[in-house]
Amino acid sequence: MLQTIKAVAVAGVFGLFGAATAQAVEVRAGVLRVDYPAMLPISRFDLRPDDLGLAGALLADEDNSTTGRFLGHTYETVTQVAAPEGASDALAAMLADGVRLVVLAADGPDTVALADQAAAAGALVLNAGARDNALRDEACRANMLHISPSNNMSADAVAQFAMWKKWPRWVLIEGSNPADQELAASYRRAAAKFGAKIVEERVFEDTGGSRRTDSGHVLVQRQLPTFMQGLDKHDVVMAADGTDYFAAYLPYHLWDPRPVMGSAGLRPVSFHAGNETWGATQFQNRFEALTGRYSQEVDYQVWLALRVIGEAVTRTASNDPATLRDYMLGDEFELAAFKGQKVTFRNWNGQMRQPILLYDSRITVSVSPQDGFLHQVSPLDTLGLDRPESRCTAFD
Amino acid sequence: MKSLLTSTALILLTASGAMAGKAFVSNERGNTVTVIDTDSWTVETEFAAGNRPRGITLSPDGSLLYVCASDDDTVRVFNSETYEELYTLPSGPDPELFTMHPSGNPLYIANEDDNLVTVTDTESHTILAEIPVGVEPEGMAISPDSAFVVNTSETTNMAHFISTADYEIKHNILVDQRPRYVEYTRDGKRLFVSSEIGGTVSVIDIAEDGTPTLSKKIGFEVAGVLPEWLQPVGVRVTDDGSRIFVALGPANRVAVIDGESLEVVDYILVGQRVWQMAFTPDQKYLLTTNGNSNDITVIDVAKEKAIQSIQVGQQPWGVVVTPN
Numbered sequence: 001m002l003q004t005i006k007a008v009a010v011a012g013v014f015g016l017f018g019a020a021t022a023q024a025v026e027v028r029a030g031v032l033r034v035d036y037p038a039m040l041p042i043s044r045f046d047l048r049p050d051d052l053g054l055a056g057a058l059l060a061d062e063d064n065s066t067t068g069r070f071l072g073h074t075y076e077t078v079t080q081v082a083a084p085e086g087a088s089d090a091l092a093a094m095l096a097d098g099v100r101l102v103v104l105a106a107d108g109p110d111t112v113a114l115a116d117q118a119a120a121a122g123a124l125v126l127n128a129g130a131r132d133n134a135l136r137d138e139a140c141r142a143n144m145l146h147i148s149p150s151n152n153m154s155a156d157a158v159a160q161f162a163m164w165k166k167w168p169r170w171v172l173i174e175g176s177n178p179a180d181q182e183l184a185a186s187y188r189r190a191a192a193k194f195g196a197k198i199v200e201e202r203v204f205e206d207t208g209g210s211r212r213t214d215s216g217h218v219l220v221q222r223q224l225p226t227f228m229q230g231l232d233k234h235d236v237v238m239a240a241d242g243t244d245y246f247a248a249y250l251p252y253h254l255w256d257p258r259p260v261m262g263s264a265g266l267r268p269v270s271f272h273a274g275n276e277t278w279g280a281t282q283f284q285n286r287f288e289a290l291t292g293r294y295s296q297e298v299d300y301q302v303w304l305a306l307r308v309i310g311e312a313v314t315r316t317a318s319n320d321p322a323t324l325r326d327y328m329l330g331d332e333f334e335l336a337a338f339k340g341q342k343v344t345f346r347n348w349n350g351q352m353r354q355p356i357l358l359y360d361s362r363i364t365v366s367v368s369p370q371d372g373f374l375h376q377v378s379p380l381d382t383l384g385l386d387r388p389e390s391r392c393t394a395f396d
Numbered sequence: 397m398k399s400l401l402t403s404t405a406l407i408l409l410t411a412s413g414a415m416a417g418k419a420f421v422s423n424e425r426g427n428t429v430t431v432i433d434t435d436s437w438t439v440e441t442e443f444a445a446g447n448r449p450r451g452i453t454l455s456p457d458g459s460l461l462y463v464c465a466s467d468d469d470t471v472r473v474f475n476s477e478t479y480e481e482l483y484t485l486p487s488g489p490d491p492e493l494f495t496m497h498p499s500g501n502p503l504y505i506a507n508e509d510d511n512l513v514t515v516t517d518t519e520s521h522t523i524l525a526e527i528p529v530g531v532e533p534e535g536m537a538i539s540p541d542s543a544f545v546v547n548t549s550e551t552t553n554m555a556h557f558i559s560t561a562d563y564e565i566k567h568n569i570l571v572d573q574r575p576r577y578v579e580y581t582r583d584g585k586r587l588f589v590s591s592e593i594g595g596t597v598s599v600i601d602i603a604e605d606g607t608p609t610l611s612k613k614i615g616f617e618v619a620g621v622l623p624e625w626l627q628p629v630g631v632r633v634t635d636d637g638s639r640i641f642v643a644l645g646p647a648n649r650v651a652v653i654d655g656e657s658l659e660v661v662d663y664i665l666v667g668q669r670v671w672q673m674a675f676t677p678d679q680k681y682l683l684t685t686n687g688n689s690n691d692i693t694v695i696d697v698a699k700e701k702a703i704q705s706i707q708v709g710q711q712p713w714g715v716v717v718t719p720n
Contacts, residue, residue: 066511066531067552070568279550279574282532285490285509307551314553314570336551336573336593340646341624379622 024072027064027319029309030099031057031079031302032114033129034087034106042248053105053128054079055291056299059283060306062290064313073313077306084110088117095121100321103147103305105298108132108139115144124321126308128301132182136351136385140392143321145328145350147305148297151186151242153384154268157356157368158238158261159190160382164370167235167259172201173228173250179242180206187238187262194373199232204246224253231256239263268368269359271300271338277364280338304337308352311335329395340367346381349392353380417676418476419683419717420461421692422449423709429463430708431479432683434676434717437694437704443479446472451493451536452714455518456500461716462518464491464505471505471516476718486523488514493577493714495536495545497560504545504558506533513547513558525563529556535589537578543606548575548589555589555600557608567608571598577672579631579640581655588640590628597628597642599658614642614653618663621647630672634679634697641682641695643670650684650693652700664702666693671713677720685712 033053041047049055057077064075078099082090087106091114094102100123104111108130115125119141127135127146135141136150149157162170170191174184184201191198204227228237228250237254239262241247247263259265273284273294283303287295312324315332327333329350334342339355346353358366368383375381417434422445429445429452432438446465453462454476461474464487471485471494487494490509497503501518506529513533515525530552537546538560545558553575557567572594580587587608589598599612616626627645633655634640640653646669652662667686674683675697682695686705692712694704 063531063551066528067549067554070530070552070554070556070565279532282508282550311553334573334594336553342573342593342595379624 023317025068025074025313025317025319027068027073027075027101027309027313028097028099029057029075029077029101029103029306030094030097031077031103031128031306032087032090032094032106033079033081033298034084034104034110035081036084036107039245041244046244049293049296051291052296053298053302054081055287055293056128056295056302056304057103057306059287059290059299060303060310062286063303064306064310067310067314071314071317073317075306075310075313087114091117095123100124101309101319101324102126103128103302105129105302108135111135111144112139112141115141119143122321124325126305128305129298133186133385136349136390136392138391140349140394142350142394143325145308145325145345145352147301147308147352149268149270149354149356150351150384151183152189153351154356155183155186155190155262156193156383157268157358158266159187159194159196160368160370160373161266161358161366162236162261163194163196164372168196169232169234170196170198170236170238171231171234171258172198172238172240173247174201174203174240175243175246176203176206177243177245180240183242183263184240187240198238199234202227202231204241206243206245220249220253224249225255228253228255234258236261237265239265265360266365267359267361268356270297270354270356271295272297272357272359272364274359274362275338275357275364278338278340279336283338304335304343304352307337308335341380344378346387348387348395349385349390350395351384353378353383355380356383417718419674419676419692419715420452420454420476421683421685421708421712422452422463422714423690424448424450424687424711424713426710428709429461429474429479430712432692432706432708434681437706439706439708441479442709443474445474446470450713451491451505452716453494453496454716454718455496456498456719458718462494462496462503464494466490466492466508471503483521485516485518485521486514487516488512488523488526492534493536495538497538498540498542504536504538504547506536506547508532508534508550511549513545513556515563527558527563527565529558529565530554535576535578537580537587539580539587539602540582540584546578546580546587548578550574550576550592553591553594555587555598555608566606569598569600569608569610571610572596572613576629577631579633581633581637582635583637586637588631588633588642590631590642592627592629592645595623595626595628597631597640597653612658614658614660616642616644616647616651616660616663618644618647618649621649629670630684632673632675632682634675639697639700641673643673643684645669645671646688648686650682650695662700664695664700666695666702667691667705672715674715674717676717683715683717685715687711687713
């Protein structure tokens with residue numbers, strides 16, 4: 001049956017070219033994922049599939065090509081996975097191959113370095129991985145747009161929900177790694193921004209090798225409550241664990257019974273496989289039919305990055321990176337992304353404006369921005385760095 | 397209590413006779429169809445209609461009720477008097493919305509999951525054609541002269557003009573994000589395409605030779621409602637073309653647009669997440685499905701006022717009213 005449909009589709013293509021007045025445009029994009037050595041995740045649900053992110057590219061190519069065939073536009077996306085030390089060479093090979101539209105899923109420092117390498121070749125980079133705030137701020141780059149939300153956006157999304165609930169007294173539990181510390185800084189900033197009070201902070205030291213397996217929960221059950229003992233009166237526990245080594249254990253192992261938010265409990269995500277509002281069921285169905293697994297955030301972000309490219313190509317009939325970038329950052333750009341409202345870009349730092357889903361690992365509990373948080377440009381700009389505080393000058 | 401209600405409803409049905417107008421409402425989450433008497437505006441009954449019923453229509457004589465049972469990958473056909481399921485029609489996967497040829501045959505169905513429009517013969521119960529369209533096909537309409545079927549694709553953001561003669565796409569018009577619904581004026585010279593996420597209704601004019609041109613986009617503005625929630629979905633045009641009604645989804649309002657100036661003249665407050673709409677045959681009333689408040693709103697068309705709401709099943713989606 002599938003075979004037949006494909007054949008019909010191809011016949012359709014040739015039928016259409018005759019009638020179409022559009023000009024042929026070939027769009028070649030690249031997706032580069034950089035894999036870092038990491039410990040096993042706490043939950044095996046979080047094991048990294050081999051095709052993480054790349055699967056999103058596959059789906060985006062199908063979606064873009066379906067649209068493209070009505071306009072004479074073709075899409076081809078090459079994908080590559082590299083170790084950190086091989087990332088630069090992998091990008092160089094893509095650029096040498098003529099790719100000028102690059103989607104990256106790497107850490108913050110590598111994303112900046114690769115964006116600079118791409119800039120030298122006149123290529124546009126879409127960041128579908130790194131959430132570092134600096135990339136949207138002082139380390140921003142004119143050729144780098146951000147699809148993934150920043151840590152600040154994610155923390156603001158959680159903070160708004162806590163404030164909407166009238167839970168303003170927080171305890172902040174942070175990890176000791178740099179990624180945990182950056183996340184903790186985002187929660188501190190969010191507390192100040194929305195009027196929450198952090199009554200106490202504690203650092204849960206990463207002593208290495210703390211993954212609890214087998215009967216590990218026995219120790220967790222005895223150790224964590226004492227760690228959480230004697231805190232000032234609080235409404236919520238905010239967890240800042242960017243390296244996934246302790247936060248997952250917090251719920252149910254506190255001293256005082258309180259909800260956990262942030263890196264465990266109620267988590268801010270760009271997307272999740274249980275989401276089916278705003279037509280997302282169609283995305284999930286297409287993704288699962290294509291890959292045989294559930295979608296993850298990086299899959300969605302890579303898909304969205306390539307859909308941004310596809311939308312810009314559709315509207316401009318161009319594959320020129322500069323033309324596409326101008327369109328993406330312009331007033332005309334808008335894109336439906338299964339989040340209930342259009343996504344657009346902040347033209348002063350290249351960050352995509354988007355709602356953030358608050359997820360309990362099963363359902364969408366809420367979506368931020370919350371009702372009542374207003375902004376002169378868009379309620380979405382209540383999430384993350386705002387223009388007046390931005391040190392980004394690359395877009396001036 | 398429930399059986400009592402049903403028997404009361406049956407008596408009412410017998411008493412009011414076959415000529416009474418009925419509205420059928422598909423309840424997406426309740427997996428049912430609610431039947432409403434359009435004289436008394438009361439619920440007559442509710443019957444099971446398969447999994448995730450969405451698109452709903454009637455045969456030209458009103459005797460057959462067609463329901464897209466999206467999660468069953470089929471169109472279910474019911475007797476509109478007895479509510480007995482008669483048979484199913486092959487629809488292709490995930491049928492969402494459809495439009496019927498004025499003769500009652502064939503049915504043109506949007507397959508949201510498969511980027512296809514399926515043409516189904518309502519008499520032989522066979523598929524006549526599968527037409528590849530854009531990503532997530534949804535809105536469907538047939539031109540009054542039956543020459544074209546128009547389909548909108550939600551992720552491709554196009555209106556595809558499919559010739560009913562050879563099933564080839566003759567024209568594609570790009571519109572704003574997530575086009576949901578298409579509605580022709582009665583003279584066939586113009587059509588309206590709602591874009592849910594774009595927040596606009598595109599006005600497409602049809603030239604003498606049939607060529608469509610995008611001539612205007614209508615935007616919406618309601619004091620106190622964030623622009624993001626003004627999401628046009630269902631569209632209905634009066635037979636005389638003087639008024640265009642647009643359901644604005646989570647804004648809980650129906651916009652009233654003047655057919656001449658194409659300016660919005662009013663917003664009518666209705667139930668929550670207003671989705672699809674249908675006129676009564678005399679066009680005195682317009683019914684809206686309100687997905688989140690589980691009711692329908694009855695609008696007095698001449699007065700442009702909501703006059704009544706009627707509780708229906710869970711998450712009402714589509715509505716159709718029996719012809720005269």
